[in-house]
Amino acid sequence: xxxxxxxxxxxxxxxxxxxxxxxxxxxxxxxxxxxxxxxxxxxxxxxxxxxxxxxxxxxxxxxxxxxxxxxxxxxxxxxxxxxxxxxxxxxxxxxxxxxxxxxxxxxxxxxxxxxxxxxxxxxxxxxxxxxxxxxxxxxxxxxxxxxxxxxxxxxxxxxxxxxxxxxxxxxxxxxxxxxxxxxxxxxxxxxxxxxxxxxxxxxxxxxxxxxxxxxxxxxxxxxxxxxxxxxxxxxxxxxxxxxxxxxxxxxxxxxxxxx
Amino acid sequence: xxxxxxxxxxxxxxxxxxxxxxxxxxxxxxxxxxxxxxxxxxxxxxxxxxxxxxxxxxxxxxxxxxxxxxxxxxxxxxxxxxxxxxxxxxxxxxxxxxxxxxxxxxxxxxxxxxxxxxxxxxxxxxxxxxxxxxxxxxxxxxxxxxxxxxxxxxxxxxxxxxxxxxxxxxxxxxxxxxxxxxxxxxxxxxxxxxxxxxxxxxxxxxxxxxxxxxxxxxxxxxxxxxxxxxxxxxxxxxxxxxx
Numbered sequence: 101x102x103x104x105x106x107x108x109x110x111x112x113x114x115x116x117x118x119x120x121x122x123x124x125x126x127x128x129x130x131x132x133x134x135x136x137x138x139x140x141x142x143x144x145x146x147x148x149x150x151x152x153x154x155x156x157x158x159x160x161x162x163x164x165x166x167x168x169x170x171x172x173x174x175x176x177x178x179x180x181x182x183x184x185x186x187x188x189x190x191x192x193x194x195x196x197x198x199x200x201x202x203x204x205x206x207x208x209x210x211x212x213x214x215x216x217x218x219x220x221x222x223x224x225x226x227x228x229x230x231x232x233x234x235x236x237x238x239x240x241x242x243x244x245x246x247x248x249x250x251x252x253x254x255x256x257x258x259x260x261x262x263x264x265x266x267x268x269x270x271x272x273x274x275x276x277x278x279x280x281x282x283x284x285x286x287x288x289x290x291x292x293x294x295x296x297x298x299x300x301x302x303x304x305x306x307x308x309x310x311x312x313x314x315x316x317x318x319x320x321x322x323x324x325x326x327x328x329x330x331x332x333x334x335x336x337x338x339x340x341x342x343x344x345x346x347x348x349x350x351x352x353x354x355x356x357x358x359x
Numbered sequence: 360x361x362x363x364x365x366x367x368x369x370x371x372x373x374x375x376x377x378x379x380x381x382x383x384x385x386x387x388x389x390x391x392x393x394x395x396x397x398x399x400x401x402x403x404x405x406x407x408x409x410x411x412x413x414x415x416x417x418x419x420x421x422x423x424x425x426x427x428x429x430x431x432x433x434x435x436x437x438x439x440x441x442x443x444x445x446x447x448x449x450x451x452x453x454x455x456x457x458x459x460x461x462x463x464x465x466x467x468x469x470x471x472x473x474x475x476x477x478x479x480x481x482x483x484x485x486x487x488x489x490x491x492x493x494x495x496x497x498x499x500x501x502x503x504x505x506x507x508x509x510x511x512x513x514x515x516x517x518x519x520x521x522x523x524x525x526x527x528x529x530x531x532x533x534x535x536x537x538x539x540x541x542x543x544x545x546x547x548x549x550x551x552x553x554x555x556x557x558x559x560x561x562x563x564x565x566x567x568x569x570x571x572x573x574x575x576x577x578x579x580x581x582x583x584x585x586x587x588x589x590x591x592x593x594x595x596x597x598x599x600x601x602x
Contacts, residue, residue: 103466110463114449121451184447189508192413193464194437359415 115207174256366547
């Protein structure tokens with residue numbers, strides 16, 4: 101057990117250090133700070149509605165940055181290892197490929213969650229400075245967002261095993277952002293479309309990662325309060341199942357991968 | 360000696376890539392306390408063989424065992440210290456962090472990793488550069504970091520792919536001394552190289568590969584008796600005869 105924990109801890113630390121020692125995450129944090137600091141100080145016309153608008157902008161930034169970090173963290177897990185051949189000494193160590201995958205995933209997740217915590221700290225700080233509170237909805241929103249990040253990292257990890265880094269990040273961004281913005285409209289679109297297009301849209305809706313399930317921005321901005329605990333648990337279960345399925349496929353791909 | 364006593368035992372090892380035979384019927388045995396040099400021209404099948412010995416690749420046919428175990432099994436790989444041909448390591452880590460990472464991968468506890476790292480960084484001459492990121496290292500320094508990571512868990516078998524690449528003369532001398540001391544401690548060492556002079560100085564036995572086939576295997580001390588005089592002449596003659 102100790103052996104396993106030491107191996108996992110080493111992999112987690114490696115992925116964590118990689119993300120934080122590269123400058124792009126720091127650039128994102130600085131950008132978030134630069135964008136949210138003025139939002140916290142702005143009181144346009146002294147109107148509550150305008151303040152809600154600023155919250156919406158800030159939350160959209162948090163989502164955009166977290167998507168960038170999640171995809172970035174996942175896409176670096178395997179492709180660069182294969183390209184730079186660091187995979188040879190790694191795979192020659194007494195550790196199974198499945199354990200390497202699990203450890204690397206946990207490391208990427210830890211780094212993406214740490215970035216998410218920073219983004220939410222900035223968002224909450226800027227909202228509090230404007231005198232806005234979110235009540236019980238905020239912890240729920242953060243939990244769902246964290247679950248979405250777990251799913252996004254797993255998707256990007258799978259992509260890093262089967263395609264180039266640029267193709268992976270592009271496809272992940274299209275799939276996740278597409279579902280985030282248009283996912284809830286797909287059934288209506290499928291009903292309106294005919295023939296094969298309708299079937300394709302239905303298939304995309306059935307198998308696509310439903311990013312829109314995790315989005316509580318409107319509830320936070322308009323103060324609609326927390327969602328039903330059962331619905332909350334169902335979305336978390338969906339994220340867990342989807343993430344587990346992605347990781348199982350990734351483990352199968354990695355096991356068969358030739359060096 | 361039964362087969363489980365042999366550090367490496369390969370029998371009729373074959374590896375094909377899309378119909379091309381990269382390794383063709385290789386059989387060899389390496390015992391503890393022995394150093395074997397693995398020679399051949401580029402594309403002769405040396406690195407493919409090394410990948411099969413270290414569990415990084417599976418043979419198409421034939422068998423390979425390391426201390427009687429399958430190298431694809433992580434428990435067997437715990438007995439192997441491997442240094443790849445091209446020493447690429449994580450550029451954002453420093454040498455100490457790199458060894459801490461690989462120590463963790465070998466399941467070593469933090470205190471042991473620390474003391475082994477201190478000792479090895481001193482041995483390979485990287486103690487002064489231990490806190491510098493690897494991206495600032497020269498090729499030779501990366502090679503030395505690679506040697507340190509291979510030795511970290513004190514494995515009974517060392518598999519080194521072109522270990523002399525990038526090493527300056529002083530580092531080569533130190534490396535040779537290190538290999539000799541490891542052999543005296545009973546370690547089995549298997550390394551591929553293009554450096555015939557170094558190989559002759561270091562090895563007990565050599566194997567020469569050509570187009571995936573092992574065309575010579577024998578003790579270095581017999582080379583003079585072969586009428587070749589030195590390894591370079593033997594190498595050239597063997598490749599010529601194998602045409």
